[in-house]
Amino acid sequence: MREALSKNGGPRVGVYICHCGKNIAGLVDVQRLTEYAATLPGVAVARDYKYMCSDPGQVLIQKDIAEHKLDRIVVAACSPLLHERTFRSATEAGGLNPFYFQMVSIREHASWVHTDKEEATRKAQDLVRAAVQRVIYHESLERRRVPINPAVLVVGGGIAGIHAALTIANGGKHVYLVEREPTIGGHMAKFDKTFPTLDCAACILTPKMTAVRAHPNITLWTYSEVSQVEGYVGNYKVKVKRRPRYINEELCLGCLECIPACIYKEAKHPDEFNLGLSKRRPIYIPFPQAVPQVVVIDPETCIEFKSGKCKKTCVEACGERNAIDFRQTERTEEIEVGAIVLATGFKTFDAGRVPYYGYGVYPNVYSALEIERLVNASGPTGGEVVLRDGRKPERVGIIHCVGSRDENYNVYCSRVCCMYSIKLAHLIKERTEAEVYNFYIDIRTPGKGFEEFYTKTLAEGVHFVRGKVGQVSDWATAPEEQGKLVIQVEDTLAGMIRRIPVDMVVLSPGLDPQPDAQEVRRLFNISCSNEGWFLERHPKLAPVNTFTDGIFLAGACQGPKDIPDSVAQAGAAAAESLALIDAGYFELEPTTAYLLAEECSGCKTCIPLCPYNAIAFDAEIAKAAINEALCKGCGVCVAACPSGSIQQHLFDDRQIYAEILGVLAGATAAS
Amino acid sequence: MSNPTKPQVAFYWCASCGGCEEAVVDLADGVLAVVDAVDIVFWPVALDFKRSDVEARPDGSIAVAFVNGAIRTSEQEEMAHMLRRKAQFLIAFGACSHLGGIPGLANLWDRESVLRGSYSEAPSVVNPEGTLPQESWQEDGRRVTLPAFRDTVRTLDQVVEVDYYIPGCPPTPKLLMDAVQAILSGALPPRGSVLAPDIALCDQCHLKATKPDRLLLASFKRPHQVLIDPETCLLSQGLLCLGPATRAGCEALCPHGNMPCTGCFGPTSRVHDVGAKLVSAVGSAFDASSPDAIEAVLSTIPDPVGTFYRYSLPASRLRRKVSQAAPAEAAQ
Ligand SMILES: Cc1cc2nc3c(=O)[nH]c(=O)nc-3n(C[C@H](O)[C@H](O)[C@H](O)COP(=O)(O)OP(=O)(O)OC[C@H]3O[C@@H](n4cnc5c(N)ncnc54)[C@H](O)[C@@H]3O)c2cc1C
Numbered sequence A: 001m002r003e004a005l006s007k008n009g010g011p012r013v014g015v016y017i018c019h020c021g022k023n024i025a026g027l028v029d030v031q032r033l034t035e036y037a038a039t040l041p042g043v044a045v046a047r048d049y050k051y052m053c054s055d056p057g058q059v060l061i062q063k064d065i066a067e068h069k070l071d072r073i074v075v076a077a078c079s080p081l082l083h084e085r086t087f088r089s090a091t092e093a094g095g096l097n098p099f100y101f102q103m104v105s106i107r108e109h110a111s112w113v114h115t116d117k118e119e120a121t122r123k124a125q126d127l128v129r130a131a132v133q134r135v136i137y138h139e140s141l142e143r144r145r146v147p148i149n150p151a152v153l154v155v156g157g158g159i160a161g162i163h164a165a166l167t168i169a170n171g172g173k174h175v176y177l178v179e180r181e182p183t184i185g186g187h188m189a190k191f192d193k194t195f196p197t198l199d200c201a202a203c204i205l206t207p208k209m210t211a212v213r214a215h216p217n218i219t220l221w222t223y224s225e226v227s228q229v230e231g232y233v234g235n236y237k238v239k240v241k242r243r244p245r246y247i248n249e250e251l252c253l254g255c256l257e258c259i260p261a262c263i264y265k266e267a268k269h270p271d272e273f274n275l276g277l278s279k280r281r282p283i284y285i286p287f288p289q290a291v292p293q294v295v296v297i298d299p300e301t302c303i304e305f306k307s308g309k310c311k312k313t314c315v316e317a318c319g320e321r322n323a324i325d326f327r328q329t330e331r332t333e334e335i336e337v338g339a340i341v342l343a344t345g346f347k348t349f350d351a352g353r354v355p356y357y358g359y360g361v362y363p364n365v366y367s368a369l370e371i372e373r374l375v376n377a378s379g380p381t382g383g384e385v386v387l388r389d390g391r392k393p394e395r396v397g398i399i400h401c402v403g404s405r406d407e408n409y410n411v412y413c414s415r416v417c418c419m420y421s422i423k424l425a426h427l428i429k430e431r432t433e434a435e436v437y438n439f440y441i442d443i444r445t446p447g448k449g450f451e452e453f454y455t456k457t458l459a460e461g462v463h464f465v466r467g468k469v470g471q472v473s474d475w476a477t478a479p480e481e482q483g484k485l486v487i488q489v490e491d492t493l494a495g496m497i498r499r500i501p502v503d504m505v506v507l508s509p510g511l512d513p514q515p516d517a518q519e520v521r522r523l524f525n526i527s528c529s530n531e532g533w534f535l536e537r538h539p540k541l542a543p544v545n546t547f548t549d550g551i552f553l554a555g556a557c558q559g560p561k562d563i564p565d566s567v568a569q570a571g572a573a574a575a576e577s578l579a580l581i582d583a584g585y586f587e588l589e590p591t592t593a594y595l596l597a598e599e600c601s602g603c604k605t606c607i608p609l610c611p612y613n614a615i616a617f618d619a620e621i622a623k624a625a626i627n628e629a630l631c632k633g634c635g636v637c638v639a640a641c642p643s644g645s646i647q648q649h650l651f652d653d654r655q656i657y658a659e660i661l662g663v664l665a666g667a668t669a670a671s
Numbered sequence B: 001m002s003n004p005t006k007p008q009v010a011f012y013w014c015a016s017c018g019g020c021e022e023a024v025v026d027l028a029d030g031v032l033a034v035v036d037a038v039d040i041v042f043w044p045v046a047l048d049f050k051r052s053d054v055e056a057r058p059d060g061s062i063a064v065a066f067v068n069g070a071i072r073t074s075e076q077e078e079m080a081h082m083l084r085r086k087a088q089f090l091i092a093f094g095a096c097s098h099l100g101g102i103p104g105l106a107n108l109w110d111r112e113s114v115l116r117g118s119y120s121e122a123p124s125v126v127n128p129e130g131t132l133p134q135e136s137w138q139e140d141g142r143r144v145t146l147p148a149f150r151d152t153v154r155t156l157d158q159v160v161e162v163d164y165y166i167p168g169c170p171p172t173p174k175l176l177m178d179a180v181q182a183i184l185s186g187a188l189p190p191r192g193s194v195l196a197p198d199i200a201l202c203d204q205c206h207l208k209a210t211k212p213d214r215l216l217l218a219s220f221k222r223p224h225q226v227l228i229d230p231e232t233c234l235l236s237q238g239l240l241c242l243g244p245a246t247r248a249g250c251e252a253l254c255p256h257g258n259m260p261c262t263g264c265f266g267p268t269s270r271v272h273d274v275g276a277k278l279v280s281a282v283g284s285a286f287d288a289s290s291p292d293a294i295e296a297v298l299s300t301i302p303d304p305v306g307t308f309y310r311y312s313l314p315a316s317r318l319r320r321k322v323s324q325a326a327p328a329e330a331a332q
């Protein structure tokens, strides 16, 4: 340890150099660095220690503050992301304002990125000098607290949204669950069985769906979308647009008598839930177990809406229940919530975009979701796997990775396609006894029980051909190919081009972000990854948080994942929401931007720039106004204000220039 | 002529165009009030005093010296130092002495290229031997000398300490009158202040209310390229008006005349590099999201340095283009 007196009568700085075991001390000469730090103007104490973040390390700081009357602390260690909080707390525990602290990253910025001991030590000296010069200008700042509204909004009623809503509601908080389709259930409601256990999807999903409906703490709004979000963590004001389903939800009992009573004796319109594999009437329910058990009228196909001259046999059938209301209009509900969970899921990649696989050209080329409906006991064929003409296929080819791991489409792996392709192979074989071929690039089975499921399916006699399929066509070059679809593939294990004739082709498309992900992202003020998945705050340490406090992610909207992972993430998002609410308040970082209102000229440059909508124009006084509760301290407006009338706590010019001059002082001294 | 009861005032010009002198004359009737109140002891452009007259005065005897123009030559340095000694208040008068001004744009070249450009390469010059001005020359037994021509144009306060600044190219008569009155009455702001409001020009602009919340500019236009609507914010019409970044005080003279602000009052006290500020502020109003679209918008700003640092290159963080040819003097 080196001790010196603060030379200028200004703040007395304590400098602490961490060895981080050998992480730092292995390359940076910590002894020399400490001796150097002790010579810097203002430094009263400089010490080095093996692990500054450990308890004894922190106590060292606290004791020195008292003994040496320190009023500024600098710790040179790992990165602020990792331990800034730790050392601010230690500073505070020692009796100082936590913002009288500055951290220097001599691990990430010096020891880890250099090989030369001398250079790394010199760089560490520069960085420490910069921090010492800066910290002298630090000001004491107060964290502000905002109260948290205990209600939660969950957007999207797939398995992730359902699980999050139930968990939060079971925790005693009120949940608004908003789903844009007429029923909750999401993709899972379309499946017959789920990999790898082959559980019956309906058996495990429908009880949860009904629980949502019945839960006293859940307000379920289907056929609805969020149209506006204002406010900030703990205090969001949300508007929800509720589309008219032309049925009074309170009065409809779900008896479904109106459906067969419809003037259309035959169902004529493609059924969306069955991906057009069956027909529905203008008045319908997506599937028998839909929640809520409330029918919908589609005004596009209903005669009453077209001509106003329908006999309205549905109304007759409804009778005294009187639930049908053709005059219903769109309504907007306004709610206030403290936290929001986004669970808007995914969309499957449009297989028609890959022209050489013939989707949309050959009727017997199907997408996996269509097959999910065909194998489903309550699907359009009652679970029979048949071709469009009703024949049973004898040979079936399943093509993996459609649109995934492909430079022309999505480069990422969609994670679930290998497994659901194997599941579909098993189910098709079970239902049809056909020869089933799976064409794969690599088989990816990284989950619990996945590899076992794969080997079991192999043992059942499903063929696996390794190779990316080049083309699907109906162009026969041999008698056995007549009337068949021919899959042409380079079998990379056999080392030859093969042509495999089949009756049915199943394309396994990858997972895409929802087409409106960008609009939703903007609505909720969060970010998207390059591919369009909602971005988590940290891939490892904050996987369900976003960069906007109080907004959490669950399920496939954050990236491709299977049901178990979606549910686990939904549980985590629910826990984060509950933790936030139960704390009762949220502490805002004080490193926000603030306006010098006198000096603001009202030029409006800053108004559209804030990524968090924290800035508004106050027309009355013709000046900008910053809501510090919304400000994240990104600094965009601070940099942009052309008259320097926005400043930022902990980033004012004196502090930044002192730091820059501190870094550069070494260079000028050396030259 | 010198009257011992009245405060003594000096005016001097360095690297400037003469416009600042004109601004003093522009006081019109006001000039009489000034002449009444003070005793002008030095004003080369109007009155026949010599440098030696000023040198002969005791140090600190002059109440106020107004110096306009940037500092480029050794003579200007000497005069600045001399006036600093003689005057109680040294005022940087006008954009050139305040920030470097238009002459400061010469910092984009070095000494040699400026001299060669002016004395040998300019199309209007016939100089086959390529003779350049010399600091000293012997002919017919006589020695003639010229002041040294420095590599870098500097602001007045980069040479001597300055007490106050009066901004503008040129300063408006009102600012000058206000400053004189403030000095005479002693009602002065802290030393080192710019004697103009510390808020940007939009605050004084009659078009401010017409500025939209969000500008989306796909191209910038120069005033001769468009029919300007005098009732609408010029920036929103695609004219690169520097009002948002420029200190107020002129009462939006140029926008009143349908001309965008070019920034002669310099930045507010809170901005250290007005060009950098402008780049981030103007850049945020681009209607462009791809690199190509950004290039397209940028291509409509043909002279970025001359636009964003028109009056302030020597006072900016950049100060000058560092030339390989003359690194030594560049750092002066
Ligand atoms: C063919 C296929 C088979 C699969 N088989 C299996 C399997 O066997 N086992 C397994 O574990 N996984 C399987 N998966 C993966 C599984 O589908 C996902 O893990 C799961 O659906 C993710 O649930 P989620 O709630 O995140 O998203 P989703 O199921 O997509 O639900 C999202 C919900 O949000 C709603 N929504 C979207 N945007 C909005 C909005 N703006 N406002 C309101 N509501 C909105 C949607 O309408 C939808 O109801 C399969 C996937 C595919 C494509």
Ligand code: SF4
Pocket (backbone or CB within 6 Å): A592, A593, A609, A610, A611, A612, A613, A614, A615, A626, A630, A631, A632, A633, A634, A635, A636, A637, A638
């Ligand atoms: S610092 Fe960033 S978050 Fe804060 S008001 Fe400015 S632009 Fe918005």
Ligand code: SF4
Pocket (backbone or CB within 6 Å): A595, A599, A600, A601, A602, A603, A604, A605, A606, A607, A623, A624, A640, A641, A642, A643, A644, A645, A646, B200, B244
């Ligand atoms: S950019 Fe600066 S001067 Fe302009 S409105 Fe915003 S705060 Fe005011």
